[in-house]
Amino acid sequence: MATSQPPIRLTSHKNFVYRLVFSALTGRTVHISQIRPSSPTNPGLAQHEISFLRLLEAVTNGSQMEISYTGTIIVFKPGLITGSGSGAGASSGGVIRHEIPAGCTRGVSYFLIPLCLMAPFSKAPMKVLFTGPGVITSSTPTGDMSVDSVRTAILPLFNQFGIFNNIELRVLKRSNPGPNGRGGGGEVQLVFGHQVRLPKTLHLMNAGRIKRVRGVAYSVGVSASNNARMIDTCRGVLNPLVPDTYIFSDVSSAPLVPANDRNNPSAKKKIGLGFGLSLVAESSTGCLFSADVACPPSGGQPPEDIGKQCAYQLLETISKGGCVAPAAFATMIGLMTMGSEDVGRIQVGRDIVGDESSIQLARDLVKFGAPGWGLRDASDDSGDVIISIVGRGIGNVGRKVA
Amino acid sequence: MIGKRKRDISAVSRPKKGGNREESPVAPEPSAQDKLRKFFEAQFQPLDVKARTAEDESEVEFDDDDEYDGDSQEEESGSESEWSGLEEEKENAPVEVVEYQAPSRPTGDIIDKRARKAFMTSKPPSFDIDLTTTELSKKAVDDEEDKDVESLNLKNDLALQRLLKESHLLESASDLAPTGKNRHKALDLRMQELGAKSSLYHQKNMPSSMRKGIKAKAVSKEDKRRREARENGIILEKPAPKKQISGGRRERGVGGPSIGKFAGGTLNLSKRDVAHVQASRRGGGKSRGRGKTRGRR
Numbered sequence: 001m002a003t004s005q006p007p008i009r010l011t012s013h014k015n016f017v018y019r020l021v022f023s024a025l026t027g028r029t030v031h032i033s034q035i036r037p038s039s040p041t042n043p044g045l046a047q048h049e050i051s052f053l054r055l056l057e058a059v060t061n062g063s064q065m066e067i068s069y070t071g072t073i074i075v076f077k078p079g080l081i082t083g084s085g086s087g088a089g090a091s092s093g094g095v096i097r098h099e100i101p102a103g104c105t106r107g108v109s110y111f112l113i114p115l116c117l118m119a120p121f122s123k124a125p126m127k128v129l130f131t132g133p134g135v136i137t138s139s140t141p142t143g144d145m146s147v148d149s150v151r152t153a154i155l156p157l158f159n160q161f162g163i164f165n166n167i168e169l170r171v172l173k174r175s176n177p178g179p180n181g182r183g184g185g186g187e188v189q190l191v192f193g194h195q196v197r198l199p200k201t202l203h204l205m206n207a208g209r210i211k212r213v214r215g216v217a218y219s220v221g222v223s224a225s226n227n228a229r230m231i232d233t234c235r236g237v238l239n240p241l242v243p244d245t246y247i248f249s250d251v252s253s254a255p256l257v258p259a260n261d262r263n264n265p266s267a268k269k270k271i272g273l274g275f276g277l278s279l280v281a282e283s284s285t286g287c288l289f290s291a292d293v294a295c296p297p298s299g300g301q302p303p304e305d306i307g308k309q310c311a312y313q314l315l316e317t318i319s320k321g322g323c324v325a326p327a328a329f330a331t332m333i334g335l336m337t338m339g340s341e342d343v344g345r346i347q348v349g350r351d352i353v354g355d356e357s358s359i360q361l362a363r364d365l366v367k368f369g370a371p372g373w374g375l376r377d378a379s380d381d382s383g384d385v386i387i388s389i390v391g392r393g394i395g396n397v398g399r400k401v402a
Numbered sequence: 403m404i405g406k407r408k409r410d411i412s413a414v415s416r417p418k419k420g421g422n423r424e425e426s427p428v429a430p431e432p433s434a435q436d437k438l439r440k441f442f443e444a445q446f447q448p449l450d451v452k453a454r455t456a457e458d459e460s461e462v463e464f465d466d467d468d469e470y471d472g473d474s475q476e477e478e479s480g481s482e483s484e485w486s487g488l489e490e491e492k493e494n495a496p497v498e499v500v501e502y503q504a505p506s507r508p509t510g511d512i513i514d515k516r517a518r519k520a521f522m523t524s525k526p527p528s529f530d531i532d533l534t535t536t537e538l539s540k541k542a543v544d545d546e547e548d549k550d551v552e553s554l555n556l557k558n559d560l561a562l563q564r565l566l567k568e569s570h571l572l573e574s575a576s577d578l579a580p581t582g583k584n585r586h587k588a589l590d591l592r593m594q595e596l597g598a599k600s601s602l603y604h605q606k607n608m609p610s611s612m613r614k615g616i617k618a619k620a621v622s623k624e625d626k627r628r629r630e631a632r633e634n635g636i637i638l639e640k641p642a643p644k645k646q647i648s649g650g651r652r653e654r655g656v657g658g659p660s661i662g663k664f665a666g667g668t669l670n671l672s673k674r675d676v677a678h679v680q681a682s683r684r685g686g687g688k689s690r691g692r693g694k695t696r697g698r699r
Contacts, residue, residue: 216522
């Protein structure tokens with residue numbers, strides 16, 4: 001059926017992963033052109049985008065892609081989302097091993113969040129192990145959230161769509177970004193074992209009030225006192241506002257990656273030292289807001305600053321209002337769009353809807369044939385916007401037998 | 403001392419005997435208070451509270467040594483008052499005590515551990531850790547007497563609730579504890595309240611004619627009750643909404659056929675299924691979405 005339809009033509013590198021994800025979910029071929037055409041040094045697809053394409057190929061069956069010579073044009077014809085069943089990519093135990101190359105500047109959440117959006121619609125459970133010298137588990141200067149925030153602020157959202165069983169995100173090795181923000185040495189395993197035909201229709205109109213804040217302070221290869229200092233300043237800001245604030249400390253040694261030394265091939269080097277903080281606020285109605293700050297790869301920022309920054313960032317995220325944090329917007333909207341042919345509603349802060357990436361997402365969804373959003377002002381005086389979304393009703397193609 | 407004050411610490415100063423302020427940078431405050439006092443005095447009796455402004459202090463001093471003339475007094479009063487304040491402080495030495503509290507907060511280790519266990523798993527965390535239970539138990543340990551009273555109250559409360567719920571089983575008000583058959587019924591009620599699926603006395607299998615009879619009887623009884631109530635002008639509760647028989651809206655199994663029943667290696671189509679398939683083929687899109695709703699939620 002997909003073969004008869006012409007490819008969807010899109011331009012620019014923006015929103016690349018979600019375009020591919022929606023392509024895989026809807027089964028439509030995409031043709032993305034003008035990918036960084038004017039960049040003199042790095043035209044075409046970036047390293048992390050190629051890596052994501054590889055991942056997409058591993059979890060699907062029958063995907064085809066053609067990349068132009070310069071890498072500025074890609075045609076992606078999606079296959080069936082199979083997960084890590086008995087496919088070719090899965091190794092023993094049905095775990096797909098995805099290696100991220102050393103030069104990657106994006107955090108592993110760049111791969112995780114879109115993968116989680118696809119996982120409920122796969123045929124078999126999705127088990128992916130992210131390894132290699134490019135896995136950064138912390139938040140990055142490129143704007144990716146940390147793995148802890150993915151686990152504590154993104155994955156619980158699936159519960160609202162009736163997806164909750166056997167979901168795990170194991171952080172096997174932590175890593176901050178390496179020198180110049182490139183590479184890490186972390187290891188993360190995602191198990192997403194709850195596949196559904198269609199996610200439930202969501203009506204989320206009441207943001208409630210923040211009742212608790214939890215967080216994880218991590219330090220990799222540096223002193224654990226950094227954690228204590230971050231936690232202390234952060235609690236100094238948050239405790240007067242939310243007494244139920246707990247931040248847990250996680251200390252780990254620095255990961256070792258092969259040094260690529262010609263004289264000593266077995267040499268290894270430490271990489272990805274640093275520390276950071278991930279905070280999650282939960283409201284009384286189960287809405288989650290997260291904040292993430294890590295020390296910059298160049299260093300030079302005391303942990304007190306990180307703690308304070310993170311606390312303020314959390315407050316800013318909460319102040320944007322609505323029932324969904326900006327970081328979780330695409331996931332929520334994606335799941336609602338893939339839901340049954342029913343109108344779901346969600347209240348979102350005005351700034352979040354007006355954000356460039358949100359609008360880009362909306363335009364892309366329209367291109368993929370989703371009905372437009374209905375927008376109206378919230379009835380309360382919060383200034384929020386209620387988005388009504390009609391589901392596509394396609395759901396899990398792999399589950400639709402006969 | 404002033405430098406210390408600026409820091410973000412809790413400074414607790416002992417109450418000073420003399421109303422001496424070491425400085426008066428808070429000029430607008432006394433004037434506001436003055437206004438308030440004047441307003442109050444206008445409304446009620448004049449107050450004989452001594453106002454503690456800088457001018458007053460200086461006046462008191464000048465009362466003591468009144469060899470200066472009035473004009474120069476006014477001029478010097480401001481500077482004089484400041485001096486007197488500082489000197490007085492040195493003499494009487496009302497020591498300002500500064501308690502420095504580190505901003506660290508006490509942490510409950512047990513709660514911490516439990517919360518940590520719940521949060522730092524590989525699963526998406528469940529935020530629903532009850533921190534109150536441990537706190538409750540701590541309090542209970544603190545005062546034994548309260549505990550006794552509490553337990554007694556709880557017992558009474560339970561007894562009252564049971565009485566309210568099961569009183570319809572009792573024949574007379576004299577014996578409050580049900581006995582015999584009624585006791586069993588009461589136990590059954592409690593079981594149901596605790597989450598039992600159905601009553602112990604619900605007979606699962608019986609001849610259908612008997613079941614029909616029972617249902618018909620129940621319906622007629624209810625009808626009769628309602629009719630009589632209406633005739634007598636009594637307003638009854640609204641009839642309970644009829645239980646909807648779940649009309650095939652359940653989640654279909656994975657990998658199953660979307661039509662028919664797969665058993666023993668064969669796909670069995672009922673007449674209805676066949677008719678449905680044929681109707682959809684013949685009618686095109688006129689099947690009123692019957693096929694669409696199938697197996698979808």
